[in-house]
Amino acid sequence: MSNNKSETKPLEKIIELRLPSRLGYERVAMDTASSLARRMGFQGDRVDALKTAVSEAVTNAIEHGNQHDAAMKVVVLLTVRDDELIVSVADQGRQLLDQNNVTRTPHIEDILDKSDKGGWGIWLIRELVDEVEFTTAPTGGNQVRMVIHLER
Amino acid sequence: MKTTYYSASMELSIPSELGYEVIARDAVAAFALRMGFTHERVEDLKTALSEACINAIEHGNMLAPNLRVNVACMCDNDRLLVEIHDQGLKHHTPAQMPLSMADKLAGLGSMRGMGLLLIGQLMDEAGFDPNSPDGNRFHLTLYRQHTVEHVPSQRTE
Numbered sequence: 001m002s003n004n005k006s007e008t009k010p011l012e013k014i015i016e017l018r019l020p021s022r023l024g025y026e027r028v029a030m031d032t033a034s035s036l037a038r039r040m041g042f043q044g045d046r047v048d049a050l051k052t053a054v055s056e057a058v059t060n061a062i063e064h065g066n067q068h069d070a071a072m073k074v075v076v077l078l079t080v081r082d083d084e085l086i087v088s089v090a091d092q093g094r095q096l097l098d099q100n101n102v103t104r105t106p107h108i109e110d111i112l113d114k115s116d117k118g119g120w121g122i123w124l125i126r127e128l129v130d131e132v133e134f135t136t137a138p139t140g141g142n143q144v145r146m147v148i149h150l151e152r
Numbered sequence: 153m154k155t156t157y158y159s160a161s162m163e164l165s166i167p168s169e170l171g172y173e174v175i176a177r178d179a180v181a182a183f184a185l186r187m188g189f190t191h192e193r194v195e196d197l198k199t200a201l202s203e204a205c206i207n208a209i210e211h212g213n214m215l216a217p218n219l220r221v222n223v224a225c226m227c228d229n230d231r232l233l234v235e236i237h238d239q240g241l242k243h244h245t246p247a248q249m250p251l252s253m254a255d256k257l258a259g260l261g262s263m264r265g266m267g268l269l270l271i272g273q274l275m276d277e278a279g280f281d282p283n284s285p286d287g288n289r290f291h292l293t294l295y296r297q298h299t300v301e302h303v304p305s306q307r308t309e
Contacts, residue, residue: 013167013169013172014167015164015165015166015167015172015175016163016164016165017162017163017164017179018162018163018164019162020160020161020162022160024186025162025186027182027186028162028179028182028183028186030182031178031179031181031182032164032175032178032179032182034178035174035175035178035179036175039171039174039175
């Protein structure tokens, strides 16, 4: 018997991971995303790219969004669809991301001149995944939504 | 009642569908390795956790789609505690006279139902919370100071 609902809505499954804002936990998110992407059939280089992007997004959430407050959570939602994997990373927004920073390409000379060599994360994420979106969640935190497409 | 302070914790929620226990297994393994447990103990934990999640999916949630299995990990200086929580369409009732693994292997009963026996062998502590009001709660514990319980007897002739 056919079910019209399931034909129109893409079938998706969600895995939710809640991590304390402490550096090191980005590895748990990386390994979970990698385990899922491999089982979905993504090639090794794409899995590696996703791991780096997830690591950057979770590290940003811990360091900037939640300001290293271990009591604040970073929520990673992994949404599995037939043809894509969506990874959304949300923090509790103690510090909000400046929207002017989300599209800028950093100049290596400028960054080498600064004592803090950070500032590559957002650019790197853009380079590594197929789609990316930086928004403020309805609850007030920062949210990064990254998508990789499965090419068969 | 004694309350235990856990210095680190994480929570995970997976769809109640066979296959997703593998994702929970890998997430919890990454957590346990980060907490300083050896690869050998983490391998035991991976096996036990997979079994526990499969039980939750198959028995607790009775393979119903759209239900969830929640996994919480807590760690302190003494132990790692993992709790697997299903939505309990069917509550676990312990068998009156459970067969041992040896009896099962000798053909005295079904070859199924060895998951709990296996988990008991691999973990320092494991069991259902008898007072869970909402679904089955099953916990696995690994102590940092692992006590060796199964030393083979040495016979000299």
